[in-house]
Amino acid sequence: MSSIKKIDQLTERDGLPKHLCELLDKYPRDTWTNDTLNGNWVGFWLGRHSVFREICSSIKHAIHELLDRKISHQNFMQQYIQLMNMMLHNLESHHMVEDNYIFPKFYEKNEKFRYGLELLENDHHLIHQSIDALVAEGNNLISSFNEKKHIDYKLIVGDYSKVNESYNKLLIAHLCDEEDLLIPLVSEYGEEYFGLGH
Ligand SMILES: [Fe+2]
Ligand SMILES: [Fe+2]
Numbered sequence: 001m002s003s004i005k006k007i008d009q010l011t012e013r014d015g016l017p018k019h020l021c022e023l024l025d026k027y028p029r030d031t032w033t034n035d036t037l038n039g040n041w042v043g044f045w046l047g048r049h050s051v052f053r054e055i056c057s058s059i060k061h062a063i064h065e066l067l068d069r070k071i072s073h074q075n076f077m078q079q080y081i082q083l084m085n086m087m088l089h090n091l092e093s094h095h096m097v098e099d100n101y102i103f104p105k106f107y108e109k110n111e112k113f114r115y116g117l118e119l120l121e122n123d124h125h126l127i128h129q130s131i132d133a134l135v136a137e138g139n140n141l142i143s144s145f146n147e148k149k150h151i152d153y154k155l156i157v158g159d160y161s162k163v164n165e166s167y168n169k170l171l172i173a174h175l176c177d178e179e180d181l182l183i184p185l186v187s188e189y190g191e192e193y194f195g196l197g198h
Contacts, residue, residue: 004118004122008119009122009126010122010123010127011170015176015177015180016116016177020115020119021180022112023184023187024180024184026184026187027183027188039197040196041186042183042197048090049175051090052087052090052175053175055083055086055087055090056168056171059083059084062076063076066157073153080138080142088131091127099124103120105196109194110185113185116181117181120177120178123170123178124174127167127170127171130167130170131167134163134164140160141157144156
């Protein structure tokens with residue numbers, strides 16, 4: 001794997017690097033056809049991305065409800081534990097399938113965008129590092145609630161919310177860039193060309 005330039009790291013970049021946008025310029029998001037979006041593989045894959053976006057927004061919603069005192073700590077913890085477990089379990093398998101099965105198929109067929117695939121694989125490592133920080137902060141939050149410490153809950157929930165925001169930002173940016181790289185490739189060549197969608 002070639003090394004990823006600092007400027008192209010998920011934490012630094014704003015969208016795909018320009019030299020990887022040749023096909024995206026030809027097939028911008030608003031031109032993606034239903035035929036492509038509902039393809040056997042693309043439809044399933046985008047469905048997984050929707051699940052991650054929904055979990056992110058549900059966790060964010062629960063944090064706001066807690067900060068606004070619309071739900072109890074217990075209610076928040078129940079929702080949080082369930083949503084985070086769902087996120088961790090699904091994201092790990094999603095990334096494993098992409099790294100070991102999906103990306104190699106694109107890598108083999110398209111030399112021009114290999115750096116983009118390496119970039120996406122590198123994103124997965126950065127996202128997992130960010131999850132580790134998120135889980136540690138979440139555990140702090142839960143133990144503070146469980147121990148009923150006399151502390152300012154608004155402050156610790158606010159701290160958690162900040163870590164959650166930076167994780168969300170990375171994950172959503174990655175999902176978006178991944179779609180911007182792979183969907184134009186499928187638009188140009190079709191799923192079957194890459195051995196997908198059977
Ligand atoms: Fe990914
Ligand atoms: Fe993905």
